[in-house]
Amino acid sequence: xxxxxxxxxxxxxxxxxxxxxxxxxxxxxxxxxxxxxxxxxxxxxxxxxxxxxxxxxxxxxxxxxxxxxxxxxxxxxxxxxxxxxxxxxxxxxxxxxxxxxxxxxxxxxxxxx
Amino acid sequence: xxxxxxxxxxxxxxxxxxxxxxxxxxxxxxxxxxxxxxxxxxxxxxxxxxxxxxxxxxxxxxxxxxxxxxxxxxxxxxxxxxxxxxxxxxxxxxxxxxxxxxxxxxxxxxxxxx
Numbered sequence: 001x002x003x004x005x006x007x008x009x010x011x012x013x014x015x016x017x018x019x020x021x022x023x024x025x026x027x028x029x030x031x032x033x034x035x036x037x038x039x040x041x042x043x044x045x046x047x048x049x050x051x052x053x054x055x056x057x058x059x060x061x062x063x064x065x066x067x068x069x070x071x072x073x074x075x076x077x078x079x080x081x082x083x084x085x086x087x088x089x090x091x092x093x094x095x096x097x098x099x100x101x102x103x104x105x106x107x108x109x110x111x112x113x
Numbered sequence: 114x115x116x117x118x119x120x121x122x123x124x125x126x127x128x129x130x131x132x133x134x135x136x137x138x139x140x141x142x143x144x145x146x147x148x149x150x151x152x153x154x155x156x157x158x159x160x161x162x163x164x165x166x167x168x169x170x171x172x173x174x175x176x177x178x179x180x181x182x183x184x185x186x187x188x189x190x191x192x193x194x195x196x197x198x199x200x201x202x203x204x205x206x207x208x209x210x211x212x213x214x215x216x217x218x219x220x221x222x223x224x225x226x227x
Contacts, residue, residue, distance in 0.1 A: 040122060040220075042220050043203070048214060090156055090157070092157075094213070097213075098207060098208065099164050100213070101159045104156030106154075106155060107155075
């Protein structure tokens, strides 16, 4: 199993450009999450989904959008990139149950200049 | 609301020495607590988790953590550090009824020296 995969690994955007970060999991997990990681700040939840067609905001959703049309995919959209969105983005998924482990992808390092 | 505080953003130990990484939590409901490890340029992977079944939890790579409700703590320990333990460690908290959203601490970077 590939687990959680993310593409691209690295990306440089100019201010105002748009892009989609891709996330796919092959574990048939209902729950999926997007986090951003900034130095010294830990991980902050951007958006999450509890199943196909259901998404909700996390702690830091401004400037991002998500969709969940299938169980496997959970893309994150940046519409108008800003320097404040320079970060490392992680996607994660987990099975049912509060104690289920979250499985993380390898991350996407995004720089907005 | 839930939160996690990790004391010490950087910890340095000698190889073979005790590792102690501190985590204190705040939660109005019974918490579930996790420790994750992140090696350079990688995603996070689970070290161990507290599920209320036992207060002393053993994880992978020789790590363990003890849940102390009276101290609202869940400190991570390892008796003898190895060079391969050098990484960033995150404590996280969740509870039922929150879609199991994890709230992470700010992380502690562990350095292991010869």
